[in-house]
Amino acid sequence: MAEPQAEPSADLAIEVRGLNLWYGTFQALFEVDLDIEAGNVTALIGPSGCGKSTLLRSCNRIVERLGYVSTTGTIRVLGHDIHAGTASPIQVRRHVGMVFQRPNPLPLSIRDNVLFAQRLHAAHGPSRADQDAAVEQALREVLLWDRVKDRLHHRATGLSLEEQQKLCIARLLPTKPAVLLMDEPCSALDPAATAAVEDLIWSLRGRYSILIVTHNMAQARRASDQCVFMLMGRVVEHSATEQMFVAPQRQETADYIEGRFG
Amino acid sequence: MTAVRTVPTDGFATTSRERRALTVQHAARLLFLLVALLLLAPVLCILAVLVVEGAPGLSLDFFLTKPRDNGAAGGIATALVGTIWLTMGALVLALPLGVAAAIYLSEYARDNWLTRTIQVAIVNLAGVPSIVHALFGVGAFVYFLGFGKSILAASCTLAVMTLPVVIVSTREALQAVPKAFREACWNMGATRWQTIWHIVLPNSGGGILTGLILVVSRAVGETAPIMFTGAVFLRALYPSSVFDKTMALSLHLFNVSTQVTNVPRHVPFAVALTLIMVVLAMNAIAITFRMRLRGRKKW
Numbered sequence: 391m392a393e394p395q396a397e398p399s400a401d402l403a404i405e406v407r408g409l410n411l412w413y414g415t416f417q418a419l420f421e422v423d424l425d426i427e428a429g430n431v432t433a434l435i436g437p438s439g440c441g442k443s444t445l446l447r448s449c450n451r452i453v454e455r456l457g458y459v460s461t462t463g464t465i466r467v468l469g470h471d472i473h474a475g476t477a478s479p480i481q482v483r484r485h486v487g488m489v490f491q492r493p494n495p496l497p498l499s500i501r502d503n504v505l506f507a508q509r510l511h512a513a514h515g516p517s518r519a520d521q522d523a524a525v526e527q528a529l530r531e532v533l534l535w536d537r538v539k540d541r542l543h544h545r546a547t548g549l550s551l552e553e554q555q556k557l558c559i560a561r562l563l564p565t566k567p568a569v570l571l572m573d574e575p576c577s578a579l580d581p582a583a584t585a586a587v588e589d590l591i592w593s594l595r596g597r598y599s600i601l602i603v604t605h606n607m608a609q610a611r612r613a614s615d616q617c618v619f620m621l622m623g624r625v626v627e628h629s630a631t632e633q634m635f636v637a638p639q640r641q642e643t644a645d646y647i648e649g650r651f652g
Numbered sequence: 653m654t655a656v657r658t659v660p661t662d663g664f665a666t667t668s669r670e671r672r673a674l675t676v677q678h679a680a681r682l683l684f685l686l687v688a689l690l691l692l693a694p695v696l697c698i699l700a701v702l703v704v705e706g707a708p709g710l711s712l713d714f715f716l717t718k719p720r721d722n723g724a725a726g727g728i729a730t731a732l733v734g735t736i737w738l739t740m741g742a743l744v745l746a747l748p749l750g751v752a753a754a755i756y757l758s759e760y761a762r763d764n765w766l767t768r769t770i771q772v773a774i775v776n777l778a779g780v781p782s783i784v785h786a787l788f789g790v791g792a793f794v795y796f797l798g799f800g801k802s803i804l805a806a807s808c809t810l811a812v813m814t815l816p817v818v819i820v821s822t823r824e825a826l827q828a829v830p831k832a833f834r835e836a837c838w839n840m841g842a843t844r845w846q847t848i849w850h851i852v853l854p855n856s857g858g859g860i861l862t863g864l865i866l867v868v869s870r871a872v873g874e875t876a877p878i879m880f881t882g883a884v885f886l887r888a889l890y891p892s893s894v895f896d897k898t899m900a901l902s903l904h905l906f907n908v909s910t911q912v913t914n915v916p917r918h919v920p921f922a923v924a925l926t927l928i929m930v931v932l933a934m935n936a937i938a939i940t941f942r943m944r945l946r947g948r949k950k951w
Contacts, residue, residue, distance in 0.1 A: 481841070482841075565841070
């Protein structure tokens with residue numbers, strides 16, 4: 391598939407400027423400006439209801455599904471305005487993948503899960519060999535291949551939660567996304583599975599730009615390059631992770647990461 | 653510093669007040685059980701009478717020969733075949749319309765005045781008496797659309813009557829598919845229709861099938877909607893097209909029990925038994941599907 395791959399001119403995976411967002415009459419985001427560096431893992435932290443998930447869901451335009459959402463401001467992904475007149479939400483979602491809090495593999499086989507998005511977008515079905523290659527590559531990338539290669543035709547919903555979550559990441563990869571959005575990807579997992587998925591996320595760093603919402607301060611601290619702290623729909627502080635945890639610039643940030651509220 | 657709380661000296665022994673409460677509770681349980689059992693009575697009585705009185709009249713011949721002497725002799729072959737025509741016709745019409753409406757309501761509709769109006773219309777459609785459906789069928793299908801008194805007009809009438817059942821059961825089946833699957837699809841760039849086609853419909857097939865069977869069991873037994881629109885008391889020929897009139901089991905039962913004088917006692921019972929067996933069999937299949945569907949919620 392030859393595609394007009396955006397030349398990553400900027401070092402920015404996501405560039406948010408003056409983003410306001412309303413659910414009906416309730417304003418959830420206020421004048422958000424944010425630069426997410428390409429190839430890094432950026433953690434979005436903040437108390438419940440601060441707008442982290444809303445911001446995340448704005449980046450692949452899935453918030454629009456709700457129907458009563460209105461926004462102003464711009465979001466550019468790798469230099470391209472996702473709200474431009476020529477931009478289709480379907481193409482945006484293809485290049486900006488989303489992973490959810492609860493693993494949500496589709497009630498299909500493991501193989502069909504991995505190929506689902508690719509089949510949606512391909513005009514003609516790719517050849518069987520190409521599909522096999524895509525499945526193997528995606529599953530290898532998420533460190534799942536050796537564990538499931540002998541049962542690719544089993545239902546994905548029978549996998550363990552950890553495997554399901556890895557599969558949910560794997561199924562995004564065949565359509566060659568640039569950015570992966572993750573909404574608390576480990577919060578439904580036990581500690582061992584959390585560690586495994588964190589390792590995976592860290593291994594994807596570099597090839598993909600990853601924006602991850604988390605409530606887990608320890609996770610933000612050990613598994614991100616950059617950290618963004620949000621409060622009441624605004625970005626309060628954005629800095630390198632070690633700097634935020636060692637020397638936060640703002641009092642609210644210090645209070646939150648030390649567990650004084652939230 | 654206050655003392656640590658203890659329990660009373662006699663431990664956790666029951667009080668007389670509690671014993672009274674328990675007695676009332678047992679009495680209440682018994683009362684409600686009796687009332688519930690009472691509900692079984694009519695069903696069992698109907699079945700018992702039909703089996704005792706009707707079973708001797710059932711035979712392969714009864715199903716395979718046409719009625720003679722206005723139904724007093726012979727079998728029920730033409731009525732049985734007619735009922736199959738009418739029911740299949742209703743199914744073919746109601747299923748696509750009902751499933752399409754359910755998909756719209758479940759997957760596309762937003763909560764606005766139009767959606768609420770459609771919901772109210774469905775509830776009201778379900779509550780319309782069947783004789784009113786019959787008269788609507790006469791006006792709309794027999795005369796206005798010019799189908800004449802025919803299987804087509806009768807099937808259309810039955811379809812309109814059973815639409816709410818199809819819509820409600822299909823919508824329930826669609827809504828039983830977890831939202832997380834839809835989110836997964838949408839976030840991979842699937843359109844609503846791709847999501848419905850690849851994920852929602854394949855996982856709600858059982859529920860849709862249940863609705864379909866309920867339509868059959870309802871349509872098989874209805875009399876009023878067909879007697880003005882396509883069913884006749886007596887017809888010697890099997891139907892050959894949807895524009896023919898036809899006999900039907902339900903109307904035949906009405907006929908042999910009230911309109912014809914010299915009918916042997918077992919004939920109406922045998923017809924009724926046939927009718928109720930078809931309906932019960934259909935309901936049993938529907939219930940089995942529904943139970944299997946519930947048991948299979950291992951997403």
